[in-house]
Each structure stands twice: as structure tokens, then as C-alpha cells.
Amino acid sequence: MTISVRNEQAEAGTFEVRSPGNGDLVGSFPMHTDEDVAATVARARVAADWWAGLTFRERAERLDRFRGIIARRLAQLAGIMHEETGKPHSDAVLEASLSLDHIAWAAKHAPKVLGRRRAGVSLLTANQAASVEYRPLGVIGVIGPWNYPVFTPLGSIVYALAAGNAVVFKPSEFTPGTGSWLVDAFAQVVPEHPVFQLITGDGSTGAALCASGVNKMAFTGSTTTAKKVMASCAETLTPIVAECGGTDALLVDSDADLDAAADAAAWAGMANAGQSCIGTERVYVHTDVHDAFLEKLVTVARGQRAGTDPDATIGPITLPSQIETIRRHINDVLRRGGRAVLGGADAIDGSLVQPCVLTDVPEDSPAVTEETFGPMLTVSRVGDMDEAVKRTNATTYGLGAAVFSKKRGTEIADRLRCGMVAVNAVFNYPQLPSLPFGGVGDSGFGRIHGPDGLREFSFARSTARQRFTPPLALTTFGRTAKTDSLATKIMTLLHGRH
Known part of the structure; x- marks a missing residue:
């Protein structure tokens, strides 16, 4: 069985992962503390500013190169997944392969979904030019599952990255090696700043991430644990997207x-x-x-x-x-x-x-x-x-x-x-990739994948620019009774017949 073992190594701040198939040692990983997590998030904030400053095209180029590494090294990644989860090697290859279309879709469609676009105006606001765009939140914390340690977390990670955020990823304590591989691969195409970082450990490490003040948490796991994550995030008013279980x-x-x-x-x-x-x-x-x-x-x-x-x-x-x-x-x-x-x-x-x-x-x-x-x-x-x-x-x-x-x-x-x-x-x-993924009720809320998945890791920014002085000045203390009367007549004509 896959187990996290506390022994002499654990006393030094590490834990072991063993194969569920034969009990062999897969690897030893750091048990990151609250201080470690805080330092990681601090680095991510600096990286987030740099990453958000790139254009959609520049981020897409990096994500496409990341996709290329995964595609060329599928067998290697699948081998780690097989050792950590026990799933057949062919299933591991399939899982990692299915993530490639999502990386490509998020990189390609982020400009259209999130970029600035015109918004409509009305008769009374015809003097305004309106637009809306979706801006990155900053630092996204991702707590991933062990059952699909590549496909599932990347459904949050790559959409968050495509939206311009930095990501701090805490994989399951059963699959830290898979998470480490993904972070190392991304660092090869984005060496300038730690835009995508790894923290490893058990539930205490995940709790530290929830309490770290990241701008949003993406969680995949049981409904019971999701409630704990949500309660912890509430202390800092950190929003979450939760993908839980089902029957x-x-x-x-x-x-x-x-x-x-x-x-x-x-x-x-x-x-x-x-x-x-x-x-x-x-x-x-x-x-x-x-x-x-x-x-x-x-x-x-x-x-x-x-x-x-x-x-x-x-x-x-x-x-x-x-x-x-x-x-x-x-x-x-x-x-x-x-x-x-x-x-x-x-x-x-x-x-x-x-x-x-x-x-x-x-x-x-x-x-x-x-x-x-x-x-x-x-x-x-x-x-x-x-x-x-x-x-x-x-x-x-x-x-x-x-x-x-x-x-x-x-x-x-x-x-x-x-x-x-x-x-x-x-x-x-x-x-x-074009379809949103998520549930209702005890299965969670929020969405990953698709346009909804990109917007999940961003906030709407509205801009209204006055192009010329309006004939009817409404938002001023200099408004006259004549202006009020004319505005009322216009609104009655526009809406009163309904």
C-alpha cells in the first residue's frame, strides 16, 4: 500500500512514498512547514507580477513548449504515475495524453475569453465607451488529488497560468513525484521566475497553503475535506473552486x-x-x-x-x-x-x-x-x-x-x-477542453476547463470612458428640474410600454 512513513528521515522534515503494488520505496520528499509555504507564496507574488506583465501570446508560447515536453516524455511521466498510484502504465499514458489538448486550448483561447472587449451602451449613456476584460487574480493555490495526479490538477493549473496567475501546487502526499516532475518541466520553459512552484507534505501543508493568503484556492478531493478547506480559506476571505466526489x-x-x-x-x-x-x-x-x-x-x-x-x-x-x-x-x-x-x-x-x-x-x-x-x-x-x-x-x-x-x-x-x-x-x-467541468451540491462548485475555467482564475475589470459631455448631465449636483423631467420622459418612453 502507498503510505507516508515517519521515521528518522521524517524527523528531519521528510516523508517517504511507497508503491501500492509492491511496497517499494518510490521517493522521499520534504514535509514543508508553514514557514516554507509562506516563503513559497511570497516568491510567487513576485513571479505573478512578472508573468501577468507578459502578453497572452508570450504566455501561450511558454505553455505550448511545456506541452511539448510532456508529449515527448510521456513514458517517463507515466512511469512515475504508475509507481506512485499503481495504475497500469497504459492508463497513466492515456491520462497524461489527455491533458495536452487542455494546455493547447487554454493557451490559444485565453485572449478571446479574457481579453478586453467592447460592452454595449444605452440611449442615456451613448456618450460612454464601455469595455470589459478579465485580469489575473495573482497567486493561485492548487491542492491536487492522487487518483489522476496529472490530468486533474492541470485542469486548474494550466487555466490559471493561461489567465496570467502564478501557481503554488500541493500534490497529494501519495503522488508528490508526479507533481515535482510537472513543476520541473515547466521551469525548463519559464526559468526567469518561479511562476509554478511545488510544496509537498500532508494535510498540514495543505492547511498552511489555505491560510497563506493566496488569491484563490483550487481543491480536488472529498466533500469532507473540501469543507475543511473552505472553512480555513474563510479566515482570509480566500475564494475556492471545489471539485469533490460523487455517486x-x-x-x-x-x-x-x-x-x-x-x-x-x-x-x-x-x-x-x-x-x-x-x-x-x-x-x-x-x-x-x-x-x-x-x-x-x-x-x-x-x-x-x-x-x-x-x-x-x-x-x-x-x-x-x-x-x-x-x-x-x-x-x-x-x-x-x-x-x-x-x-x-x-x-x-x-x-x-x-x-x-x-x-x-x-x-x-x-x-x-x-x-x-x-x-x-x-x-x-x-x-x-x-x-x-x-x-x-x-x-x-x-x-x-x-x-x-x-x-x-x-x-x-x-x-x-x-x-x-x-x-x-x-x-x-x-x-x-471547451466544456466546463464541475458539479453541484456535495460535488462542489465553480468550474475548471473551458471559458468558465479561464474566468474562474480571473476577475472582471470594467472600464467606462466618457467620450463627450452628455446632453443630459445626470451625475452632478448641477442637475436641474428640467433635466430630471426630460430624463423621466425618455425612460418612460423606453420602458413604460412593457
């Missing part, structure tokens, strides 16, 4: 392509060992196709195997404490009359969890109401899609969802309360 559902209508739906459900629920914030955990299937779908799903899932060898399609569970959550969810379902049509209690062996498919699961079971974060799916029969929609929305979470239907996919999707929805596919919306 995402996949809905299968009676006319769905069952082969595609089964393959998608298996991937969305079990890839990355089920450790995906947008991973499918609940499947609601129309009664007319339930049995056929379940058979196909089990066939696909049975063909997958969790292991640490190169042929395994599923890696180990990275976070040791998650094993007990998975075990508790499975045991609760079985105790309450549910069935394991694949896997079950004996699917757990150390840090490995083999694919599990559970049916006849009560809707108030923790396997339905809580995030499992393991390679496990609950499959429930529903009489129609109205019932499926109702069950899907009966949660405090609201991150993502997927709908499989040949005729009514979009119609059904429009009724789901979530920040993102896929139709006849899974995991497609995070691949599209």
Missing part, C-alpha cells in the same frame, strides 16, 4: 445499444480501479432490457483483472483506508439481501479489489448513497426512465451522469441534476 449514475433505456452501454459501464465503474470522481457507481436499467444488459456487463467485467503485473487491466487501490470503505459497502449489500453476481466479499485481497457487480441493492445502502471509489457497480431494475431519473437525482451529490438511449438520450439527460452529462458515451466531457 454518478448511468441510465440504460429500453432502446439502448446494450453492448455499448455494458462496455461503457464497466469502463466508467472499474477503470483506474474505480477511483474516478466521475466514475459510474450506480446503473439504472429499464426492466425490458435489464437481464440482457446485466449479462453483457458481467461478461465484460469478468474479463478484467486487478493486479500489479503488466497484464493486469486494473491496478491496486491507492489509498489504504479506502479498502475498508469498499468492504463495508459490499458487506452491507449482502447482509441486506443484495446479490453479488460478480465478485463480492472475497474480491478483496490486500490492496487488490477484483471487479464487483451487485444487484437487488437497497437505495438507502451506503453502496448507493456514499462514494465507494472502488471497481464496483450496483445495477438496479427500473420500470421506466422516469423512475431512473428520480433515483439518479435522489442524492446530495451532483457531479456527472451518463445516459444510453437511441431516441431519448438528450431528453433524459436534460432532466438530471448534475454538472455534466454524457449521452451514449462515458468520460467524454472531460476530454473536451
Whole structure:
């Protein structure tokens, strides 16, 4: 299991990271203190002024070169991810690859989304020239997750950088090596100032970053931790964008392509060992196709195997404490009359969890109401899609969802309360840099990716320039009764008929 070890080294201010697959030492990293974090943020403030002073094109050139380094060294980066998280090397390569389009999109579109543009005026303000632009906030703190240690944090980092901010990045204590690689790669293309810096450590280091007075925090992790981050940031009135977990559902209508739906459900629920914030955990299937779908799903899932060898399609569970959550969810379902049509209690062996498919699961079971974060799916029969929609929305979470239907996919999707929805596919919306990514409710708030992601790390700056003296001077103590009367008549003519 991946663990942070306190020993003689830790006494000297470091911690160790070990592979979840074999327990081998991956590396030793600094346990940064409050003072270290404060000094890092201070350096970032100086760097932020310089970085913001560059043009959009100059920043884009640096981001494009950063993208080039990642592309050329994908195998190396994936190797570190594999060692730290245990995920299959091919999955690590895929994850890092998907980040490249986002870097390119943010660099290219920042001028159009954030640059100065004209704003409209009215009849009474025709003498004004109005414009709006979005300016960088300054220093952005990013607390990244361990499950997707490249793709997820870069969704905040590169959009913040493209918007003109400096970034202080605190990766998970389980994946500091991946974070270090990214920061070192960026420093190769921006050697002048520490625009993108790394701090490492456990929760105490993250807490120090929250209290450091950065201009905004971007957090990815559990809802419970997000509340702590938000409370800490409130002390300095630091805004946050929070991308938390979910219990995402996949809905299968009676006319769905069952082969595609089964393959998608298996991937969305079990890839990355089920450790995906947008991973499918609940499947609601129309009664007319339930049995056929379940058979196909089990066939696909049975063909997958969790292991640490190169042929395994599923890696180990990275976070040791998650094993007990998975075990508790499975045991609760079985105790309450549910069935394991694949896997079950004996699917757990150390840090490995083999694919599990559970049916006849009560809707108030923790396997339905809580995030499992393991390679496990609950499959429930529903009489129609109205019932499926109702069950899907009966949660405090609201991150993502997927709908499989040949005729009514979009119609059904429009009724789901979530920040993102896929139709006849899974995991497609995070691949599209133009789409905002985020949830509602306990799944968080704010957005990364897309135009919203660029604006998330900026503030709107409005400028109104008077081009000539107005015929009706309204904002002056010299305003006359005649002016008031004329202004009233004009406004009545413009708006009174409505």
C-alpha cells in the first residue's frame, strides 16, 4: 500500500512514498512547514507580477513548449504515475495524453475569453465607451488529488497560468513525484521566475497553503475535506473552486445499444480501479432490457483483472483506508439481501479489489448513497426512465451522469441534476477542453476547463470612458428640474410600454 512513513528521515522534515503494488520505496520528499509555504507564496507574488506583465501570446508560447515536453516524455511521466498510484502504465499514458489538448486550448483561447472587449451602451449613456476584460487574480493555490495526479490538477493549473496567475501546487502526499516532475518541466520553459512552484507534505501543508493568503484556492478531493478547506480559506476571505466526489449514475433505456452501454459501464465503474470522481457507481436499467444488459456487463467485467503485473487491466487501490470503505459497502449489500453476481466479499485481497457487480441493492445502502471509489457497480431494475431519473437525482451529490438511449438520450439527460452529462458515451466531457467541468451540491462548485475555467482564475475589470459631455448631465449636483423631467420622459418612453 502507498503510505507516508515517519521515521528518522521524517524527523528531519521528510516523508517517504511507497508503491501500492509492491511496497517499494518510490521517493522521499520534504514535509514543508508553514514557514516554507509562506516563503513559497511570497516568491510567487513576485513571479505573478512578472508573468501577468507578459502578453497572452508570450504566455501561450511558454505553455505550448511545456506541452511539448510532456508529449515527448510521456513514458517517463507515466512511469512515475504508475509507481506512485499503481495504475497500469497504459492508463497513466492515456491520462497524461489527455491533458495536452487542455494546455493547447487554454493557451490559444485565453485572449478571446479574457481579453478586453467592447460592452454595449444605452440611449442615456451613448456618450460612454464601455469595455470589459478579465485580469489575473495573482497567486493561485492548487491542492491536487492522487487518483489522476496529472490530468486533474492541470485542469486548474494550466487555466490559471493561461489567465496570467502564478501557481503554488500541493500534490497529494501519495503522488508528490508526479507533481515535482510537472513543476520541473515547466521551469525548463519559464526559468526567469518561479511562476509554478511545488510544496509537498500532508494535510498540514495543505492547511498552511489555505491560510497563506493566496488569491484563490483550487481543491480536488472529498466533500469532507473540501469543507475543511473552505472553512480555513474563510479566515482570509480566500475564494475556492471545489471539485469533490460523487455517486454518478448511468441510465440504460429500453432502446439502448446494450453492448455499448455494458462496455461503457464497466469502463466508467472499474477503470483506474474505480477511483474516478466521475466514475459510474450506480446503473439504472429499464426492466425490458435489464437481464440482457446485466449479462453483457458481467461478461465484460469478468474479463478484467486487478493486479500489479503488466497484464493486469486494473491496478491496486491507492489509498489504504479506502479498502475498508469498499468492504463495508459490499458487506452491507449482502447482509441486506443484495446479490453479488460478480465478485463480492472475497474480491478483496490486500490492496487488490477484483471487479464487483451487485444487484437487488437497497437505495438507502451506503453502496448507493456514499462514494465507494472502488471497481464496483450496483445495477438496479427500473420500470421506466422516469423512475431512473428520480433515483439518479435522489442524492446530495451532483457531479456527472451518463445516459444510453437511441431516441431519448438528450431528453433524459436534460432532466438530471448534475454538472455534466454524457449521452451514449462515458468520460467524454472531460476530454473536451471547451466544456466546463464541475458539479453541484456535495460535488462542489465553480468550474475548471473551458471559458468558465479561464474566468474562474480571473476577475472582471470594467472600464467606462466618457467620450463627450452628455446632453443630459445626470451625475452632478448641477442637475436641474428640467433635466430630471426630460430624463423621466425618455425612460418612460423606453420602458413604460412593457
